[in-house]
Amino acid sequence: MNLFTRAKFHKYVYLAGLLTIAIALPLSLFAMTVGITTLFINSILEWNWKEKWESIKGNRTLLWLMSFPLLLGIWLIHSDHLQTGLQSLLLKLPLLIIPFVIATTNPLKKKEIHLILLAFIGSLVVTTSISVYFLWNTPIHDIREISRFISHIRFSLNIVMGIVIILFLIRKQAFNSRIFNGLLIITAIWLTAYLFISQTLTGIAILLILGIIFFTSYLFEKQKNKFLIWGFFASLVLFFVYVGVISFNYFDIKKEGGGYASHTRFGNPYHHDTLSIVENGSRIGVNICEIELIPTWEMRSKLPYDTVKDGLIRYLNSKGLTKDREGVLALTEKDLQNIEMGYANIAYTEKFGLKRSLYPTFFSISLYQKYGILHQSSLLERVELWRNSWLVIREHPWFGVGLGDHKKVLDHQLEQSHSQITKKEKGCHSQFLTIWITGGIVLLTLFVLYLAAPFFSSRKRSLLYFLFFILIFMSMLTEDTIDTHAGVTFFAFFNSFILFVIEPILIHNKKGDF
Numbered sequence: 001m002n003l004f005t006r007a008k009f010h011k012y013v014y015l016a017g018l019l020t021i022a023i024a025l026p027l028s029l030f031a032m033t034v035g036i037t038t039l040f041i042n043s044i045l046e047w048n049w050k051e052k053w054e055s056i057k058g059n060r061t062l063l064w065l066m067s068f069p070l071l072l073g074i075w076l077i078h079s080d081h082l083q084t085g086l087q088s089l090l091l092k093l094p095l096l097i098i099p100f101v102i103a104t105t106n107p108l109k110k111k112e113i114h115l116i117l118l119a120f121i122g123s124l125v126v127t128t129s130i131s132v133y134f135l136w137n138t139p140i141h142d143i144r145e146i147s148r149f150i151s152h153i154r155f156s157l158n159i160v161m162g163i164v165i166i167l168f169l170i171r172k173q174a175f176n177s178r179i180f181n182g183l184l185i186i187t188a189i190w191l192t193a194y195l196f197i198s199q200t201l202t203g204i205a206i207l208l209i210l211g212i213i214f215f216t217s218y219l220f221e222k223q224k225n226k227f228l229i230w231g232f233f234a235s236l237v238l239f240f241v242y243v244g245v246i247s248f249n250y251f252d253i254k255k256e257g258g259g260y261a262s263h264t265r266f267g268n269p270y271h272h273d274t275l276s277i278v279e280n281g282s283r284i285g286v287n288i289c290e291i292e293l294i295p296t297w298e299m300r301s302k303l304p305y306d307t308v309k310d311g312l313i314r315y316l317n318s319k320g321l322t323k324d325r326e327g328v329l330a331l332t333e334k335d336l337q338n339i340e341m342g343y344a345n346i347a348y349t350e351k352f353g354l355k356r357s358l359y360p361t362f363f364s365i366s367l368y369q370k371y372g373i374l375h376q377s378s379l380l381e382r383v384e385l386w387r388n389s390w391l392v393i394r395e396h397p398w399f400g401v402g403l404g405d406h407k408k409v410l411d412h413q414l415e416q417s418h419s420q421i422t423k424k425e426k427g428c429h430s431q432f433l434t435i436w437i438t439g440g441i442v443l444l445t446l447f448v449l450y451l452a453a454p455f456f457s458s459r460k461r462s463l464l465y466f467l468f469f470i471l472i473f474m475s476m477l478t479e480d481t482i483d484t485h486a487g488v489t490f491f492a493f494f495n496s497f498i499l500f501v502i503e504p505i506l507i508h509n510k511k512g513d514f
Contacts, residue, residue, distance in 0.1 A: 013042040014105055015112060021098075021493050022120040025486070026127045026158040027149050032489045036094055039101040052104040061499055062103040064453030069095040071446060075403040075439045085404030091485060094492040102496040110514065113501060114174060117165050124162040125187060127155070128194040135197070135351060141342060143199050143356060153479055154486040156203025159191050160471055161494060163207065166191075167214055168464045172506075172514035199357030206474050208236065210467050217463055246354060250362050254281045264289050264324045277366045280318040280345065280359070288313065292325035300328060303340055311344040318345040374420040382429045382478060384421055388413045389433040400440035409437065427483065431476035434483060454499055462506050465498045 020035030043052075056062060069092045079085040108116075131146040144152040166188040170181055195203045215232045260272050268291045276285025294305045297312060305312075313323050315338065321327035331339075338349050345363070347355040364377030374380050392401070392413050401409045407425040414421055428434045436444045451473070455461060472481065472491055481487040506514065 010046050018116050019119050022116050023123045025490055027123050029485050036097055040097050043101045055104040059103055060457040061454050065099045068450035079402030079404050081404050088404045094489045098492040099496040103500040108501055121162050150486040152200055153202055156200040157475055160203050160207045163188050163191050164467050174514045197352050206471055249281055251278055252281055253278055260286050268292055282317055284317050287322040289324040293323055296325045296328040308339055312339055314344040315339050385429050388417055389428045392437050398440040400438045403438055406434055406437040427480050431481050434480050462503050468494055
């Protein structure tokens with residue numbers, strides 16, 4: 001095999017590895033590993049170590065990016081759980097392998113870059129379509145169940161990144177076909193719609209912020225599409241108005257000014273708790289008559305009243321019905337099925353819309369404010385985990401507890417605090433707090449420098465990289481992004497691909513197209 005053929009072979013394998021990772025990011029953890037392994041083995045077999053060493057020495061950004069995962073191993077020294085620490089270190093290998101391979105391999109052509117980005121977008125279209133099909137045909141209790149392949153949070157990050165890439169490709173005139181650009185716009189609209197269908201508030205919030213940054217920067221360009229810009233900002237205003245209306249309708253108490261009836265239509269007395277929690281615009285604890293409620297429910301359902309009591313009362317309340325004979329008789333057969341399946345609010349049964357996501361959060365916050373109860377709220381659980389994480393940090397501020405120990409130590413702290421969180425090894429749900437607990441202020445400082453390194457090594461960074469950086473930074477505020485296989489691969493891949501593949505083309509291209 002001559003040199004030309006050998007080089008060509010390795011180029012195809014390299015491209016195949018990148019395509020595998022791009023397609024696998026929203027689809028398969030196993031395929032991600034296959035892609036990373038392919039890149040690494042292929043890079044070794046290229047056997048051009050002299051050129052690779054020169055590439056490493058002359059690339060300050062790469063040196064910064066490779067330093068953190070290497071330095072992380074130091075915190076194994078005072079780890080009490082060496083096996084867990086080694087597993088955590090192995091999980092971070094993509095942070096070392098992917099930038100090393102991409103930065104030390106010959107550059108890709110534009111068409112090859114387009115192929116990889118489009119493969120990623122295509123994978124998102126397929127996975128989101130499967131998720132919506134599942135939602136449409138399967139009764140679910142938790143909307144997170146529709147993310148069939150990876151965690152719903154990591155999936156939402158992929159979707160937001162897909163939308164950003166589409167906007168980037170269109171803005172940089174990557175394709176001259178109006179039809180193809182139209183298809184990309186339709187795809188971006190579909191992916192945006194999916195975020196709202198899946199009701200992933202983290203993804204929606206990040207998309208809104210990135211959208212504001214993108215279209216604000218677009219305002220300052222010479223060639224402006226005023227219709228697109230004003231359409232975006234009008235949509236943004238309408239979205240916030242919609243959220244405001246939803247929130248107002250939930251908390252605003254209706255029909256309380258005239259007081260409450262003392263008896264039902266059949267002459268039985270009502271019980272009214274006028275200080276009870278408000279849900280869907282009315283107090284849960286008013287207009288309750290169990291003398292009528294119990295026999296009427298058991299007449300219509302085979303489930304005992306005691307097994308559905310709380311859910312039944314809340315469901316009737318959510319529909320604006322009294323909690324008596326009339327209210328139960330007004331329920332449809334579908335309502336009965338919903339209650340028997342555990343739905344406590346008519347809004348929870350909606351397949352689309354923000355109510356299904358916002359209303360449980362509102363209820364949990366109200367429950368916590370009144371009774372101090374953490375009631376299956378991811379937001380409140382995060383606050384509780386952050387509070388206890390800070391207590392751990394105060395005991396180990398400088399050098400932390402060691403690599404792989406943070407979940408065990410946090411679990412112990414939750415027990416000492418008599419926390420209502422009972423599930424073990426949930427982690428901090430904040431990458432910065434996780435790093436701080438693991439290695440103290442020393443490791444946290446190194447981590448912040450690691451994230452900011454691309455901006456230190458070069459003053460000129462593209463809008464694409466800036467948007468990606470904001471996406472990752474925001475995700476790390478509320479998630480342990482690089483403590484999961486899907487998260488660390490997502491970060492390592494796009495961080496390296498943008499910095500070492502896309503940006504060199506953007507910087508050296510005076511026309512500004514891609």
